[in-house]
Amino acid sequence: MATEFHNLQELRHSASLANKVFIQRDYSEGTTCKFQTKFPSELESRIERTLFEDTVKTLNNYYTEAEKIGGQSYLEGCLACATAYLIFLCMETRYEKVLKKIAKYIQEQNEKVYAPRGLLITDPIERGMRVIEISIYEDRGSSGSSSGSSSVSGSTAR
Amino acid sequence: MSAVMITRKVRKWEKLPGKNTFCCDGRVMMARQKGVFYLTLFLIVGTCSLFFAFECPYLALHLSPFIPVFAIVLFLFVMAMLLRTSFSDPGVLPRALQEEATFIEMEIEAANGNVPAGQRPPPRIRNVQINNQIVKLKYCYTCKIFRPPRASHCSICDNCVDRFDHHCPWVGNCVGKRNYRYFYLFTLSLSLLTIYIFTFDIVHVVMRSVDKGFLNTLKETPGTYPFKTALDGAGLCYDIESPVLVCFFTLWSVVGLTGFHTYLISLNQTTNEDIKGSWSGKNRVQNPYSHKNIFKNCCEVLCGPAYPSVLDRRGLQEDSPAPASTAAPNNSNNSSSSSPEPQAMKTTAPLIFNEHTPEDAKPSLGAPAQKSPSPKEEHPPPSKVPPLASPEPDVEASNIKDKSH
Numbered sequence: 239m240a241t242e243f244h245n246l247q248e249l250r251h252s253a254s255l256a257n258k259v260f261i262q263r264d265y266s267e268g269t270t271c272k273f274q275t276k277f278p279s280e281l282e283s284r285i286e287r288t289l290f291e292d293t294v295k296t297l298n299n300y301y302t303e304a305e306k307i308g309g310q311s312y313l314e315g316c317l318a319c320a321t322a323y324l325i326f327l328c329m330e331t332r333y334e335k336v337l338k339k340i341a342k343y344i345q346e347q348n349e350k351v352y353a354p355r356g357l358l359i360t361d362p363i364e365r366g367m368r369v370i371e372i373s374i375y376e377d378r379g380s381s382g383s384s385s386g387s388s389s390v391s392g393s394t395a396r
Numbered sequence: 397m398s399a400v401m402i403t404r405k406v407r408k409w410e411k412l413p414g415k416n417t418f419c420c421d422g423r424v425m426m427a428r429q430k431g432v433f434y435l436t437l438f439l440i441v442g443t444c445s446l447f448f449a450f451e452c453p454y455l456a457l458h459l460s461p462f463i464p465v466f467a468i469v470l471f472l473f474v475m476a477m478l479l480r481t482s483f484s485d486p487g488v489l490p491r492a493l494q495e496e497a498t499f500i501e502m503e504i505e506a507a508n509g510n511v512p513a514g515q516r517p518p519p520r521i522r523n524v525q526i527n528n529q530i531v532k533l534k535y536c537y538t539c540k541i542f543r544p545p546r547a548s549h550c551s552i553c554d555n556c557v558d559r560f561d562h563h564c565p566w567v568g569n570c571v572g573k574r575n576y577r578y579f580y581l582f583t584l585s586l587s588l589l590t591i592y593i594f595t596f597d598i599v600h601v602v603m604r605s606v607d608k609g610f611l612n613t614l615k616e617t618p619g620t621y622p623f624k625t626a627l628d629g630a631g632l633c634y635d636i637e638s639p640v641l642v643c644f645f646t647l648w649s650v651v652g653l654t655g656f657h658t659y660l661i662s663l664n665q666t667t668n669e670d671i672k673g674s675w676s677g678k679n680r681v682q683n684p685y686s687h688k689n690i691f692k693n694c695c696e697v698l699c700g701p702a703y704p705s706v707l708d709r710r711g712l713q714e715d716s717p718a719p720a721s722t723a724a725p726n727n728s729n730n731s732s733s734s735s736p737e738p739q740a741m742k743t744t745a746p747l748i749f750n751e752h753t754p755e756d757a758k759p760s761l762g763a764p765a766q767k768s769p770s771p772k773e774e775h776p777p778p779s780k781v782p783p784l785a786s787p788e789p790d791v792e793a794s795n796i797k798d799k800s801h
Binding site (some may be wrong): 259260263265266267269273305306307311312314315316318322323324325326328332333334335337352363364366367368369371378 | 472473474477480489492493495496499500507524525526527531533544545546558561578581591684685695696698700701702703704706707710782
């Protein structure tokens with residue numbers, strides 16, 4: 239079974255980083271920000287597929303909401319243009335507001351879902367919105383961890 | 397014996413790879429060569445100053461005080477757009493950190509299978525289907541990432557830029573996803589300002605000449621001095637055709653550029669794609685990003701969301717010296733582990749063969765400044781590399797050996 243951690247602090251202090259998985263962008267709908275929901279094989283023993291897919295789908299929904307081109311974005315754009323974009327010095331754009339929501343959501347998911355399973359999600363904005371980085375931790379204390387996947391990505395054909 | 401590492405906090409912009417210059421503690425981001433940008437500033441400010449000093453008083457008195465007021469508003473808008481284009485992050489994609497680069501390398505190796513020794517591995521390309529169109533994503537050897545669609549590597553700034561349009565020496569920065577609308581508004585408002593100033597130049601000259609006679613008018617209007625000296629040098633006679641001549645050259649470049657970008661926006665294309673002929677219609681290749689509706693395309697480009705910068709320039713990070721062998725193997729804190737990686741990447745990057753073609757960094761051929769015909773390429777890419785899609789096998793093999801552990 240996966241090693242148990244009770245909270246994020248415990249994870250950071252008592253665990254060692256074993257591996258990292260990178261969820262790539264899904265460009266099938268163009269350049270809008272969307273991540274692939276394909277379940278990586280490295281996480282198979284660590285987390286349920288549905289939980290993972292839920293997280294990625296929720297993130298995708300947030301990004302779609304941020305990049306939506308509709309009435310509100312036109313209004314924001316026209317108002318900003320009329321003020322020579324000086325209004326952005328005092329006002330937060332809609333995208334920035336959604337990014338804050340995303341940061342909060344990821345923090346919450348880490349605390350409730352991922353840290354107890356020895357995983358940690360990094361906010362995509364810290365990786366240039368290219369990937370969702372999921373770090374896989376091993377408990378330093380346990381010597382023969384059965385879920386140990388300390389070998390680098392299992393997809394190499396060697 | 398314990399090594400004492402004095403770590404201090406630095407802003408992330410100080411450690412960013414690439415050839416940008418930063419000012420105001422990371423708030424301002426520009427390319428390295430700023431000479432042409434200063435020229436642009438000088439030309440715009442200089443011409444407008446002459447207009448305000450010598451012609452506005454007469455026009456305000458004899459025609460309307462709103463003329464200089466509107467000119468001032470337009471001038472301020474042009475300056476705001478210019479500074480916004482020049483100082484903002486065009487949409488630079490940060491380079492991949494060590495683990496991400498390794499992960500991608502592993503995926504590529506797995507996809508390629510076993511390549512016989514001595515044979516060149518296949519080019520690093522990922523195919524993606526967007527709106528029933530196959531788009532090829534190229535691998536960037538400098539940034540160690542597969543470039544997103546429409547991104548391109550600028551060799552002048554040494555960064556991958558999202559929705560790369562072109563590198564504009566006149567604004568001293570790349571034009572990409574984040575600052576394209578400011579660039580477009582700059583050229584548009586500059587065209588309007590140029591037309592406005594020259595119209596009122598002509599009106600001013602005509603009005604005065606009606607009062608006094610034409611040749612005497614030209615002697616008395618210092619605002620036309622630069623034109624006269626330039627034309628003297630060119631050996632042209634300055635009669636009624638000269639303002640029109642200067643007007644023609646200036647407007648041709650600025651208005652032409654605005655027209656060209658209006659055309660690109662209506663088709664939702666970038667200058668880079670237009671130059672390369674990516675969606676020219678050959679082999680039934682069509683632009684998958686276009687909404688097939690001019691209005692929708694314009695709205696997306698000009699009224700789309702204001703994308704945030706993914707380069708955290710002003711964030712703090714630890715400033716550790718060059719990575720010793722004790723670079724924490726059990727480093728469980730990801731956010732502060734960024735300092736050793738760029739150093740490591742800097743040492744390996746020169747070994748990797750740059751794959752981008754010279755066309756990736758064609759500077760703007762138009763000239764948004766005034767009184768000068770459009771220049772040819774002022775800043776050719778520093779290294780003219782043949783467009784090879786894959787590196788030399790020995791270099792790649794040695795790098796993979798470095799990374800595997």
